[in-house]
Amino acid sequence: MEFKIEKKLKNSLGRAGILKTPHGEIKTPSFVAVGTKATVKSLNPEQVKDAGTQVVLGNTYHLFLQPGDEIVRDAGGIGKFMNWKGPTMTDSGGFQVFSLGAAYGKDISKITKITDPSLMIPERFDDNDAPRLAKIGNDGVSFKSHLDGSIHYITPEKSIEIQHNLGADIIFAFDECTSPTEDIKYQEEALERTHRWAERSLVEHLKLGGGQALFGIVQGGREKKLRQESAKVISSMDFDGFGIGGSFAKEDMSSAVKWVNEILPEEKPRHLLGIGEPEDLFMGIENGIDLFDCVLPTRLGRNGTIYTNRGKISITNKKFRDDYSPIEKDCGCYSCQNYTKAYIAHLFHGKEMLAGTLASIHNLYFIVHLVDNIRQSILDDNFFEYKKEFLSKYIV
Amino acid sequence: MEFKIEKKLKNSLGRAGILKTPHGEIKTPSFVAVGTKATVKSLNPEQVKDAGTQVVLGNTYHLFLQPGDEIVRDAGGIGKFMNWKGPTMTDSGGFQVFSLGAAYGKDISKITKITDPSLMIPERFDDNDAPRLAKIGNDGVSFKSHLDGSIHYITPEKSIEIQHNLGADIIFAFDECTSPTEDIKYQEEALERTHRWAERSLVEHLKLGGGQALFGIVQGGREKKLRQESAKVISSMDFDGFGIGGSFAKEDMSSAVKWVNEILPEEKPRHLLGIGEPEDLFMGIENGIDLFDCVLPTRLGRNGTIYTNRGKISITNKKFRDDYSPIEKDCGCYSCQNYTKAYIAHLFHGKEMLAGTLASIHNLYFIVHLVDNIRQSILDDNFFEYKKEFLSKYIV
Numbered sequence: 142m143e144f145k146i147e148k149k150l151k152n153s154l155g156r157a158g159i160l161k162t163p164h165g166e167i168k169t170p171s172f173v174a175v176g177t178k179a180t181v182k183s184l185n186p187e188q189v190k191d192a193g194t195q196v197v198l199g200n201t202y203h204l205f206l207q208p209g210d211e212i213v214r215d216a217g218g219i220g221k222f223m224n225w226k227g228p229t230m231t232d233s234g235g236f237q238v239f240s241l242g243a244a245y246g247k248d249i250s251k252i253t254k255i256t257d258p259s260l261m262i263p264e265r266f267d268d269n270d271a272p273r274l275a276k277i278g279n280d281g282v283s284f285k286s287h288l289d290g291s292i293h294y295i296t297p298e299k300s301i302e303i304q305h306n307l308g309a310d311i312i313f314a315f316d317e318c319t320s321p322t323e324d325i326k327y328q329e330e331a332l333e334r335t336h337r338w339a340e341r342s343l344v345e346h347l348k349l350g351g352g353q354a355l356f357g358i359v360q361g362g363r364e365k366k367l368r369q370e371s372a373k374v375i376s377s378m379d380f381d382g383f384g385i386g387g388s389f390a391k392e393d394m395s396s397a398v399k400w401v402n403e404i405l406p407e408e409k410p411r412h413l414l415g416i417g418e419p420e421d422l423f424m425g426i427e428n429g430i431d432l433f434d435c436v437l438p439t440r441l442g443r444n445g446t447i448y449t450n451r452g453k454i455s456i457t458n459k460k461f462r463d464d465y466s467p468i469e470k471d472c473g474c475y476s477c478q479n480y481t482k483a484y485i486a487h488l489f490h491g492k493e494m495l496a497g498t499l500a501s502i503h504n505l506y507f508i509v510h511l512v513d514n515i516r517q518s519i520l521d522d523n524f525f526e527y528k529k530e531f532l533s534k535y536i537v
Numbered sequence: 538m539e540f541k542i543e544k545k546l547k548n549s550l551g552r553a554g555i556l557k558t559p560h561g562e563i564k565t566p567s568f569v570a571v572g573t574k575a576t577v578k579s580l581n582p583e584q585v586k587d588a589g590t591q592v593v594l595g596n597t598y599h600l601f602l603q604p605g606d607e608i609v610r611d612a613g614g615i616g617k618f619m620n621w622k623g624p625t626m627t628d629s630g631g632f633q634v635f636s637l638g639a640a641y642g643k644d645i646s647k648i649t650k651i652t653d654p655s656l657m658i659p660e661r662f663d664d665n666d667a668p669r670l671a672k673i674g675n676d677g678v679s680f681k682s683h684l685d686g687s688i689h690y691i692t693p694e695k696s697i698e699i700q701h702n703l704g705a706d707i708i709f710a711f712d713e714c715t716s717p718t719e720d721i722k723y724q725e726e727a728l729e730r731t732h733r734w735a736e737r738s739l740v741e742h743l744k745l746g747g748g749q750a751l752f753g754i755v756q757g758g759r760e761k762k763l764r765q766e767s768a769k770v771i772s773s774m775d776f777d778g779f780g781i782g783g784s785f786a787k788e789d790m791s792s793a794v795k796w797v798n799e800i801l802p803e804e805k806p807r808h809l810l811g812i813g814e815p816e817d818l819f820m821g822i823e824n825g826i827d828l829f830d831c832v833l834p835t836r837l838g839r840n841g842t843i844y845t846n847r848g849k850i851s852i853t854n855k856k857f858r859d860d861y862s863p864i865e866k867d868c869g870c871y872s873c874q875n876y877t878k879a880y881i882a883h884l885f886h887g888k889e890m891l892a893g894t895l896a897s898i899h900n901l902y903f904i905v906h907l908v909d910n911i912r913q914s915i916l917d918d919n920f921f922e923y924k925k926e927f928l929s930k931y932i933v
Contacts (some may be wrong), residue, residue, distance in 0.1 A: 179883070183890040194815070208858060208883040215877055216861055339847045462604060465612055479620045483612055487604040494579040494890055 142311070142354040142381050144169075144410045144431075148520050154429030155403045156529060157519040160410050161308040163352055164220060167195045169410065170426045170519075171436035172317050172417060172512040173230060174505060178203050179213065179223040182439045183497040184505070186225045191475060192502055193509040196310075197225050198434045201303050205293070206286050211308035220307070229309040230434075233300045235335075235358060236415065238282045239318035242275035251415040251435075253321050273458040277317065277334070297341035305349045314342035314413040316358040321390040326463025335360045336374045343378055354381035355428045356412060359401050363393045372404035382410040385430070389416075395424045402429035419448070419511055420537055423528045426515050438508045441513065442501035445489045448508065452536035461486040469517040474506035475499075538707070538750040538777050540565075540827075541805045544916050549904035550798045550825030553915040556806050558624040558706040559748055560616060562680040563591045565806065566822045566915075568813060568908040569626060569830035570901060575609065575619040578835045580901070581891040582621045587871060588898055592707075595829045595830070597699050598630040601689070602682050606702035614704025625705040625863040626830075629696045629738070631731075631754060632811065634678045635784060638671035639716060647715050647811040647831075649784045673713065673730070700766050701745045709780055710738035712754040724758040728737055729756040731756045732770045739774055750777035752808060755797050759789045765821035768800035778806040785812075793821045798825035815844070815907055819924045822911050835886050835902045838897035839884045844904065848932035852896065870902035871895075 143161040150156060158166040174181045174194040181189045181197060189197065199219050207474060216222040220229045233517050240250065242425075243398060274285045281296030295303075300315035310313055317337040319328060339357045357380035361367035375383060383405050385398060410431045413421075417435025423434060441447070445456045454461075458467045467477035468485070476485065476499040488496035511531075518527035539557040546552060557564040557898060570577045570590040576675045577585045577593060585593065595615050600606060612618040635645065643912045677692030691699075696711035712731040715724055735753045738777040742751045753776035757763030771779060779801050781794060794809060806827045809817075813831025837843070841852045845865050850857075852864075864881070870894040872881065876889055884892035907927075914923035 178887045178889060179684055179880075180887075180889045180891045185891060185894065203603075204885075208879065211858055212879060212883070215859065216877060222877075224880075299585055463608055463611065481612060481618075483604065483608060484575075484618055484620075487618075488607070491574045491576075491599075491603055493574060493576045494574045494893065495581060497580065497890065 144408065145355055146407070149493060150415075150519055150524055151426065153427050155398065155427045155519060155524065156429065156431070157516045158410070158431060159322055160431070162196075162354070163165075163224065164228045164310055165195075167228055167432075168513075168516060170422075170432035170512050170516050171195050171432055172509045173412075173432055174398070174509070175200075175434050175436045175439070176223065176225070177436070178207065179219055181501075181505075182192070182441070183443060183472040183494070183501045186223065186269070188475070188498070189225070189531040190227070192505040193513060194227075194505065196228040196230060197223075197300060198232060198236075199307065199309065200234075201231045201300060201307065202237040202284070202295070204231070204304045204307055205234070206288055211302040214230055214306035216307060220308070223397045227241065228311070230311040231304050231307050232414070233304065233313040233315045233358070233387065234295055235316035236301075236318045237284070238275050238277060238316075238341070239320070241284060241406045242273050242277065242282070244388070245273040245275070249320060249388060252391050254390070281315075297338040300346040301342050301349065302347040303352060305346075305353065308380065309353065310524060311354045311356060311382070312346075314355065314357045315341045316360055316386055318386050318388060319360060320360050320388045321363045323362060323363060325367075328364060328367055332361050332367050332371055338373070353370065355486070356380055356382040356384050356410075358414070359382040359405070360386050360449050361397070362387060363390060363397065365396070367398055367430070368397050368400045369404060372401040376405050380409070384412045384414045386414045394421065395428060398425055398428040398430060401462060405429075417508060417537075419508070419535055420532065422508070422512055422515065425501060426512070426519075427524070427528070434511065435508070439501040440503035442504040443497035447500055448504050450531070451534055455457070457489050464488070468503055472503065474503045476503040540778070540804065542803070546823065546915050546920055549907070550565070551823045551915060551920065552825065553828070553912045554731065554806070554827060558592075558750070560620070560622065560624045561591075563624055563828075564699040564912060565827040566818075566911075567591050567828055567907050568818070568905045569594045569808075569828055570761070570905070571596075571830050571832045572619065572621070572833070574603065575615055576855070576893075577901075579701060579839060579890070579897050580835070582619065583875055584894070585621070585901070586623070588901040589909060590625060590628075590901065592624040592828075593619075594628060595703065595705065596630075596633075596808055597627045597696060597703065598680070598691070600627070600703055601691075601699045602684055606699040610702035610704060616704070624707070626707040626892075627700050627703050627709070628707040628810070629700065629709040629711045629754070629900065630691055631644065631782065632714045633680065633718070634671050634673065634712075634756055635714035637680060637683075638669050638673065638678070639667040639719075641671070642660040645716060645784060648787050649783055650786070676720040677711075682835060693734040694741040695743040697738050697745065697751075701742075701747060701749065705749065707750045707752060707778070708742075710735045710751060710753045710776070710890055712756060712782055714782050714784060715758050716784045717759045719758060719790060721763075724760060726759055728763050728767055730745035732767070735771055735774060736829050739776065747810050751778050752776055752778040752818050754782045754805040754810070755801070756782050757793070758783060759786060759793065761792070761796050761821055763798060764796045766795050766796040772801050776805070778808065779857065780808045780810045781811045791824060794826060795825040801825075807841070813904060815904070816928065818904070818908055822908070822915075823920070823924070829908065831904075834900035835897040838900040841892070841896060843896055847928070847930055852878060852882050853885050862897055868902070870897065870899045
């Protein structure tokens with residue numbers, strides 16, 4: 142894998158570059174479409190590509206359970222399995238350590254709302270009564286399958302083995318994602334674990350060989366000291382690039398990203414894991430992020446929430462029933478080029494499958510092209526003007 | 538609308554022809570894709586077209602309730618609303634008189650299994666206790682919306698008015714579909730009603746004007762006398778073509794179709810409503826049918842049941858989990874050209890939306906091309922050989 146920086150943003154960490162993978166180039170910054178189970182939900186690969194997507198990310202934990210990583214390996218790897226001809230990535234399962242563990246059953250995900258943090262610390266992994274599907278052990282994490290209740294023990298070595306079977310171009314070290322509501326003691330413990338697991342992931346990756354690139358993941362919660370320490374430790378290992386992980390309090394995210402990217406080596410790519418709202422994309426890119434992935438474009442789309450330049454709209458709002466204009470007049474996506482709001486609203490009211498497809502196409506196109514436009518603004522030396530213009534209209 | 542017969546089948550009623558509509562030609566016999574709510578379920582119009590579909594049929598009753606025929610009219614008609622550029626049809630709502638009336642809550646549809654008919658006569662429309670959403674009155678039918686419980690009275694005039702608003706190229710007279718388990722007295726009453734409604738539909742259609750073609754519907758259940766009478770009465774009216782309706786006992790279908798088509802004028806097109814299994818397509822075409830429509834390709838597809846030349850398979854069968862071959866080796870459909878059975882099976886196991894899409898594409902392609910191949914066999918003078926060859930392999 143090769144990464145070349147084309148242009149840097151003045152007075153900030155931002156940059157535009159090109160990342161070369163065995164399945165083609167990725168012009169960065171770039172938004173990665175999430176295809177959890179080797180399918181970007183409701184879309185076929187041509188629709189994903191037509192939306193402008195350059196790279197697709199599958200979820201290791203989900204594919205391990207179903208259909209099984211050996212099935213994907215025997216099919217020729219995730220790209221061939223799902224008929225996506227471009228670059229691919231897989232995450233490591235580390236986010237599921239969090240979402241199926243400490244965060245399980247709670248309304249917290251990649252963004253955590255912090256009100257009174259002392260009240261919100263999730264029960265620890267040694268709390269056997271807490272309903273959760275992931276428990277952290279010394280050596281790895283035991284997962285209880287949400288599909289059939291079977292128990293699986295995922296170690297860093299196992300995560301890398303699965304990811305080698307899945308065969309994506311870019312894979313990630315096994316880590317533990319934490320909540321910003323955790324106390325510093327727990328963050329320190331978890332971070333130490335993440336660092337040990339990073340090393341073990343790297344060793345296993347080198348042992349297995351092959352042409353995949355391995356990214357290490359920086360954690361550390363909301364503590365400057367821990368984020369900086371993690372950036373130093375992870376960048377001291379021979380990773381091909383880096384992921385920045387964690388569940389963030391929205392107000393912490395930009396500082397955490399900045400602390401980390403000030404330390405990470407400039408010449409390697411950086412992926413902000415699981416983040417993708419428009420305002421966060423500007424923030425991340427300004428602070429040196431090259432890659433983003435997020436389920437929101439397709440998840441919101443399936444629920445009828447649609448991105449526009451003025452903010453998100455709910456297409457099932459009564460006023461759209463007889464609105465014969467496209468979602469956005471100047472949008473070049475398939476959905477806006479061919480369908481009216483009235484039709485898409487009708488499909489949602491009728492619970493038709495095409496509803497989610499058309500909304501997801503628009504949302505994915507919107508986010509992918511937003512990142513592409515930000516990239517262009519870096520090349521054109523007008524990032525800050527573009528950011529100001531976009532965010533002045535876009536209502537969060 | 539123009540209909541030209543290109544070639545007739547020797548010693549039978551079958552023929553190949555071309556039907557010209559304002560939105561293009563239909564080479565007949567042809568299979569019509571069903572797009573109940575102005576969308577062929579799980580497919581976009583390009584996928585419908587790529588499957589070989591020439592014409593799409595929407596359901597008047599469903600579109601009347603949602604989004605409302607005036608919304609569709611104001612959007613430019615059903616074709617423009619759904620972005621289908623080819624010919625369109627709408628049914629009249631007459632099938633819903635049956636499916637939401639006498640057949641409501643019972644396991645009977647277009648094909649009714651007759652065991653002891655005397656035991657199976659559905660309760661009559663004057664049975665107020667029977668749970669049903671359609672009740673037949675003197676002048677029309679009152680429907681209780683399954684969406685919001687609102688009551689709507691559909692008369693022949695109303696059906697035609699709605700269909701003029703929907704604006705399809707080919708529309709149908711309002712009729713009453715009956716079950717083959719009805720006694721002859723009820724069949725006679727219902728048939729008389731269907732004939733009165735046909736006349737009223739035609740009068741209303743001519744009054745409203747415009748370039749749509751109106752097809753009259755022949756009913757009559759399983760009685761030769763009634764089917765022949767209906768064919769005579771309906772063909773005496775100035776319809777542009779004909780539908781053959783009814784819920785059929787499978788063993789009755791070919792004789793009913795034959796009785797009717799021996800009487801209907803040869804020079805006008807004939808549509809066998811709601812029928813589309815491979816064995817029925819051969820039967821219908823041999824007996825002079827030009828058009829078929831059926832929900833099965835997409836409905837079965839969404840449930841993981843897939844047509845092959847050797848019969849239907851269930852893709853969720855365990856043996857397909859690691860089957861890296863396409864559904865059918867020689868199939869030219871998008872799904873077979875790009876995906877393995879293992880991948881499609883995985884999508885079904887994972888309840889992914891793309892599962893239904895890929896299976897529906899294959900099923901629609903399979904049925905549409907089967908009818909196209911039958912058409913070609915008529916042109917090539919080898920219909921009977923093709924029929925024998927196909928049905929010798931295809932397990933019903």
